[in-house]
Ligand SMILES: Nc1ncnc2c1ncn2[C@@H]1O[C@H](COP(=O)(O)OP(=O)(O)OP(=O)(O)O)[C@@H](O)[C@H]1O
């Protein structure tokens with residue numbers, strides 16, 4: 001088992017008010033699974049992804065990752081896990097604007113301390129695998145939305161992470177381009193990657209093997225569709 | 227514990243400075259001015275030191291100069307004026323009494339004209355002195371000899387020419403033994419000195435030397451003239467003992483009572499050196515102040531631009547953290563950016579700082595000194611400023627919460 005949440009709760013404090021991001025969530029995800037997460041706005045999808053991706057910590061409950069309790073890691077350890085085990089894909093791409101596509105894809109390996117030549121080789125092949133060999137030296141503002149998201153995917157997979165976490169990766173793209181991106185995720189899953197995909201669109205969610213629906217921070221349903 | 231992406235940080239820093247060229251330039255102006263000030267003054271003083279060293283080397287520091295007036299005035303001029311004159315007679319009596327002195331030489335100068343055949347040189351320094359003058363001044367005889375004791379005692383019309391006059395008179399190799407006219411009076415040339423050059427802004431080759439008693443015989447207002455007495459010590463270690471001895475001998479000669487103040491001045495090189503040192507110390511202090519002030523202003527500017535940069539790039543920080551950047555990676559990135567910013571200012575400052583003294587040295591005779599120390603100081607200062615003023619913004623960047631930073635618009 002790759003991921004196991006046990007009574008996972010995340011509370012945000014806004015002044016004196018408690019806002020529940022997650023409420024007593026119990027959940028397990030196996031290695032190699034392809035999971036969609038759905039739910040209305042504010043239901044806790046992003047919160048869950050942030051917890052799973054070591055960007056944030058639970059208020060209470062436990063997060064077991066790869067058999068290890070990672071509920072209360074230090075800053076340093078969190079950074080380590082983010083770097084080694086997670087590939088993030090965001091709705092707004094989040095590429096660094098002053099760097100080339102290649103530079104952006106290199107970043108996770110820089111923070112891993114990988115040698116420059118090895119780094120460049122990995123980054124080039126990651127870009128090639130999303131079909132961007134010809135766009136390596138372009139900056140984000142010289143790329144289309146779909147191309148930007150493909151750079152982001154290359155950046156997510158360059159370090160061979162344990163899981164790919166995508167938060168509405170098609171949200172800023174038109175239908176056709178979104179399809180292309182989902183195709184890439186499908187093929188990544190076929191290659192054995194674990195993928196957790198947050199989406200609003202039923203048709204996108206249907207690509208996964210399993211759909212988890214959240215409401216008010218709780219798991220409303222968890223169904224296997226394949 | 228390696229710091230990831232130092233090289234990448236340098237590249238990021240340079241590219242982000244390029245993007246905001248104008249703002250970066252305005253920010254580092256303070257650094258530029260601060261460093262330029264420090265460098266300019268350090269190299270000015272290095273040049274001055276070199277010049278002064280050269281001057282002082284020409285005059286022995288084992289010589290005391292007894293005169294009516296001090297070199298460095300501390301009292302009222304009329305108090306000095308009221309003092310009795312120093313005479314050649316005093317020099318003779320000192321020579322008998324002083325045990326720590328090697329030479330005691332009286333000296334007095336006048337301006338006049340010197341003619342040889344059809345050539346007349348005006349405005350020549352006519353030095354009246356005695357036979358030992360040459361040992362005190364470290365002058366060298368090129369032809370003939372220097373003045374003798376007899377010539378002084380007999381008030382003879384003998385003259386030793388400075389190199390400048392010898393030159394002005396056509397470098398006549400047979401000039402020794404010939405007759406020249408000083409202020410219209412005939413003098414026999416007994417020798418010529420080798421070239422002496424300048425010291426303390428004084429041309430020392432445009433001089434002639436005659437027996438002091440001969441000079442005093444003809445000097446205008448001779449009863450009002452006070453001579454200077456140069457006393458050369460046996461060794462530089464005993465200069466303090468010599469000074470004591472001179473003071474007590476002078477007091478005995480002058481018949482001063484215990485409560486009466488000295489009515490003469492003892493001057494020496496070290497007083498000038500001390501004065502020079504204290505003057506340059508003030509310049510150094512002013513430099514440190516000006517430099518520190520502009521660096522402070524520059525540093526605050528750097529802190530400001532870095533804080534703005536950190537805020538503007540909140541999202542970038544979030545992305546980097548999401549990709550695995552640790553706090554210290556972000557910290558070094560922003561520190562490097564502050565360093566690059568300050569070093570650019572430092573390099574411009576160092577160049578400007580040397581340019582000014584260099585131009586001055588081209589325009590004047592003032593020597594130019596390239597000081598490695600100054601460069602090191604400038605570099606150290608800028609690095610210090612960068613780290614000191616860059617630390618807070620960098621720490622602020624490093625502490626940002628990735629979730630919050632990623633949502634920042
Ligand atoms: N940093 C925060 N501070 C306070 N409340 C927060 C914070 N982040 C999320 N929340 C709250 O937690 C709840 C869950 O938010 P979350 O972002 O996980 O929802 P979501 O399912 O991703 O919604 P959307 O579909 O709009 O992206 C919401 O009520 C939200 O307002």
Ligand SMILES: [Mg+2]
Pocket residue numbers: 045046047167
């Ligand atoms: Mg969300």
